[in-house]
Amino acid sequence: MGAGGAWSEMWNGLSSSLDGFSAATIIISIIIVIPTILWIFSSLSAKARPEGRRPTPPGSTGLPLAGETIQFALAMTRKDGLIKFISERRKKHGPVFKSHLLGSPVVFLDPPAGNKFLFHNEGKLVENAWPASVSALLGETSLTKKQGEEYKLARRYIAGFFDQKATMAYLARVDEVASKHFATHWKGHEELSSLLMATIYTFDIICDLLLGLPDEPELQELRVCMKQYSFGILKAPINFPGFAYYDARKARERLLEMYEVIITRRRQELAEGNAHPDLLTNLLTVPDEAGRFYSDEEIKDNLLLFMFAGFETSSVALTMVITFVSKNPQVYELLLKEQKEIVESKRMRGESDMLRVEDLSAMKYTWRVIQETLRVQPSVNGAFRDAIIDLEYNGYTIPKGWKIMWTNQHSHYDPAFFPNPDCFDPSRFESPPIPFTYVPFGGGPRICPGYDFAKMEMLVFVHHLVKNYQWSLTHPDEPIIRNPTPRTARGTPVRITKIEL
Numbered sequence: 363m364g365a366g367g368a369w370s371e372m373w374n375g376l377s378s379s380l381d382g383f384s385a386a387t388i389i390i391s392i393i394i395v396i397p398t399i400l401w402i403f404s405s406l407s408a409k410a411r412p413e414g415r416r417p418t419p420p421g422s423t424g425l426p427l428a429g430e431t432i433q434f435a436l437a438m439t440r441k442d443g444l445i446k447f448i449s450e451r452r453k454k455h456g457p458v459f460k461s462h463l464l465g466s467p468v469v470f471l472d473p474p475a476g477n478k479f480l481f482h483n484e485g486k487l488v489e490n491a492w493p494a495s496v497s498a499l500l501g502e503t504s505l506t507k508k509q510g511e512e513y514k515l516a517r518r519y520i521a522g523f524f525d526q527k528a529t530m531a532y533l534a535r536v537d538e539v540a541s542k543h544f545a546t547h548w549k550g551h552e553e554l555s556s557l558l559m560a561t562i563y564t565f566d567i568i569c570d571l572l573l574g575l576p577d578e579p580e581l582q583e584l585r586v587c588m589k590q591y592s593f594g595i596l597k598a599p600i601n602f603p604g605f606a607y608y609d610a611r612k613a614r615e616r617l618l619e620m621y622e623v624i625i626t627r628r629r630q631e632l633a634e635g636n637a638h639p640d641l642l643t644n645l646l647t648v649p650d651e652a653g654r655f656y657s658d659e660e661i662k663d664n665l666l667l668f669m670f671a672g673f674e675t676s677s678v679a680l681t682m683v684i685t686f687v688s689k690n691p692q693v694y695e696l697l698l699k700e701q702k703e704i705v706e707s708k709r710m711r712g713e714s715d716m717l718r719v720e721d722l723s724a725m726k727y728t729w730r731v732i733q734e735t736l737r738v739q740p741s742v743n744g745a746f747r748d749a750i751i752d753l754e755y756n757g758y759t760i761p762k763g764w765k766i767m768w769t770n771q772h773s774h775y776d777p778a779f780f781p782n783p784d785c786f787d788p789s790r791f792e793s794p795p796i797p798f799t800y801v802p803f804g805g806g807p808r809i810c811p812g813y814d815f816a817k818m819e820m821l822v823f824v825h826h827l828v829k830n831y832q833w834s835l836t837h838p839d840e841p842i843i844r845n846p847t848p849r850t851a852r853g854t855p856v857r858i859t860k861i862e863l
């Protein structure tokens with residue numbers, strides 16, 4: 363008998379033995395009563411504190427079972443929702459407060475000290491934490507799931523393939539993909555969706571970096587599956603047809619199958635001596651510091667992680683650059699001036715159009731525009747950590763097993779750190795921000811390993827864009843939403859005019 367049969371027999375037996383109780387009563391008991399009792403116990407045990415121990419942070423545990431999950435989930439879909447969620451609770455409870463999300467107490471700390479505390483204590487007092495539903499889609503052996511010494515070893519190994527030196531070695535290739543992108547996808551159009559264009563660009567680049575740009579049909583299927591995967595991974599974990607989370611699970615299965623085919627093909631190419639120099643080739647040919655080669659499962663999980671983490675983050679940032687620059691003509695003029703100078707000085711030196719490392723270093727204002735964009739609408743607005751022991755912060759105890767969330771949007775909008783925060787002003791980055799107030803890439807040992815790469819690919823894109831096109835927003839009042847990455851409701855359609863610098 364299959365497991366399903368055993369469960370239904372047990373369920374039938376249980377139903378018939380409980381005279382007077384309808385199945386609905388039992389279901390209601392399971393769904394509402396039991397979790398409520400558990401919630402009351404967890405709230406009481408949170409309140410009962412041993413002698414001498416400091417109190418847990420003040421805050422609200424919200425509704426039984428749901429806690430404040432609904433308010434939080436809604437806040438994450440609005441452009442400044444998280445800022446309001448945090449500000450309201452700070453006013454009520456103080457700078458360090460607790461909430462109750464997805465069945466767990468969650469503490470919010472006060473940046474910059476709180477961010478510094480978390481980033482400095484990664485692996486000592488706190489560890490990376492993902493909700494179980496997200497974990498299931500990330501894969502057991504991906505870098506982001508590892509902890510402690512195992513994490514450090516894996517991070518040095520994998521992130522080493524994305525460090526500054528490796529990134530700069532890849533510049534010529536990214537420049538080539540960018541030139542082709544504008545020549546094929548932008549040429550001849552009068553209006554197009556910025557989000558779609560930026561997504562095609564960053565997806566082609568990440569595929570090339572990880573797997574070598576596959577042929578169009580394979581690339582197309584990867585795009586479709588990855589879109590489904592990234593759309594559903596953070597959605598309500600309802601694993602049932604018709605729900606985004608279910609689709610994401612299916613997409614993960616298909617992506618792993620596709621990677622399997624690509625790995626087999628790559629082994630063949632390596633044997634023939636004509637393999638593309640990318641992450642996959644590196645993982646198959648270079649062992650880690652301990653002399654170990656990754657298993658196919660580890661390779662597939664990490665290809666999936668880097669593909670997921672490495673395309674939408676940059677594409678939404680580029681779409682936001684297009685949006686904010688359009689709305690700030692004086693910023694566009696300065697951006698144009700800088701890019702014009704770069705193009706002209708290359709011509710004066712008799713160089714080809716190909717970008718060199720020195721050209722990227724000259725894009726100081728361009729980088730400030732991207733930094734300011736990531737201040738106003740960070741692609742990722744925070745992440746969770748688990749307290750791995752009972753820890754003390756600012757006079758409070760945060761018990762082992764509680765979650766702590768670091769966020770960036772709140773400090774990015776704090777006038778104490780960023781005067782006149784509603785104004786889009788790239789020049790504010792002429793001097794470095796106060797440490798731990800500006801954290802679009804996170805911080806500490808878990809800081810985004812794709813930082814150098816993301817910076818390079820975004821600078822290259824903006825260079826080609828400004829050099830080749832002027833643009834204006836088709837719907838200047840299009841609202842910005844978060845899902846939870848920022849985007850405009852219609853994908854920022856723009857009218858474009860070809861120019862020559």
Ligand code: HEM
Nearest residue numbers: 506671672675676679741742745802803804808810812816
């Ligand atoms: C604008 C672009 C990007 C932004 C804003 C961004 C931001 C972030 C943030 C905030 C984190 C979480 C850090 C934490 O948990 O504390 C992260 C993690 C990560 N990012 Fe990025 N990222 C970007 C681009 C990229 C790219 C291009 C790649 C790959 C080449 C990448 C790969 C990763 C990976 C693998 C992680 C997980 C690291 C870990 O758990 O140890 N990211 N990123």
